[in-house]
Amino acid sequence: MSLRSTGSVSVVFLWYLTVVLGQGDWGVTYSTQSICVLKGSTVELSCTYKYPGGHKVTSTFWFTKYDADGNPVNLSDDPDYRGCVMYRSDEKNRHTLIITDLRESDSVEYKFRITTDQPEWTWVGRPGVTLSVTGLQVEVTGGKMKTLTCRTTCSLTGNPTYIWYKNGQQIDESSSPQYKDPVYSNYEDSYSCSVKGHEDLHSPTVCECLFNTGTLSQIQESQIQESQIQGSQIQGPSRLETLTVSGVEGLV
Numbered sequence: 001m002s003l004r005s006t007g008s009v010s011v012v013f014l015w016y017l018t019v020v021l022g023q024g025d026w027g028v029t030y031s032t033q034s035i036c037v038l039k040g041s042t043v044e045l046s047c048t049y050k051y052p053g054g055h056k057v058t059s060t061f062w063f064t065k066y067d068a069d070g071n072p073v074n075l076s077d078d079p080d081y082r083g084c085v086m087y088r089s090d091e092k093n094r095h096t097l098i099i100t101d102l103r104e105s106d107s108v109e110y111k112f113r114i115t116t117d118q119p120e121w122t123w124v125g126r127p128g129v130t131l132s133v134t135g136l137q138v139e140v141t142g143g144k145m146k147t148l149t150c151r152t153t154c155s156l157t158g159n160p161t162y163i164w165y166k167n168g169q170q171i172d173e174s175s176s177p178q179y180k181d182p183v184y185s186n187y188e189d190s191y192s193c194s195v196k197g198h199e200d201l202h203s204p205t206v207c208e209c210l211f212n213t214g215t216l217s218q219i220q221e222s223q224i225q226e227s228q229i230q231g232s233q234i235q236g237p238s239r240l241e242t243l244t245v246s247g248v249e250g251l252v
């Protein structure tokens, strides 16, 4: 009687130990849980993993979606990411996913999956890494003294330095996404912002124009000439487009 009950206690105890150890030995550790980066830039998501002895890992991959059978789709086979993903692993068990030329639609959760030689043993690290991709938008407020705000849809990771442009020339840098232009506004000033290290991904230019004299086309023309003369860093179609948009807003 006493022997039997001891036996069942140890069986339960062993089972419990196996479950706890089995769970504890699997794991994916991501280097970050969420990250906010600029549209058009490149992001690197990385993780390390561990698995119990007695298993052999046959493959690993990153994924965001499942196929019709409910199996995760290797991100490098996902047509939505064609040509934009790379995998990199190092000898320190760090597994990195690199996504280039980020789009806003890439703002989803990325998870890492481990497959072993035993089909019943696969592992997905949950929760994964939540990626948020944002563009930059400069907002100009105030009367003669302008306040510029560089707007993003998520808070950029890594304490970015904002760079401010006025009429195509860099005017200042700041760690705050807000900047007060200390110079009274001219008849027409155009503003833009970017983030240090990603100056090529600047926001569209916003023109603060007074429309009481001149027509829209005159303003566009003078802006274009001005940017040509100054050899502006902000060029071409995106500038014109924005001018048209803000011009229409101004007229309405």
Ligand SMILES: *[C@@H]1O[C@H](CO)[C@@H](O)[C@H](O)[C@H]1NC(C)=O
Pocket (backbone or CB within 6 Å): 059, 060, 061, 074, 075, 076, 077, 087, 115
């Ligand atoms: C996922 O894609 C990577 C890169 O193409 C490849 O090395 C890896 O073997 C793939 N894994 C699976 C399970 O298909």
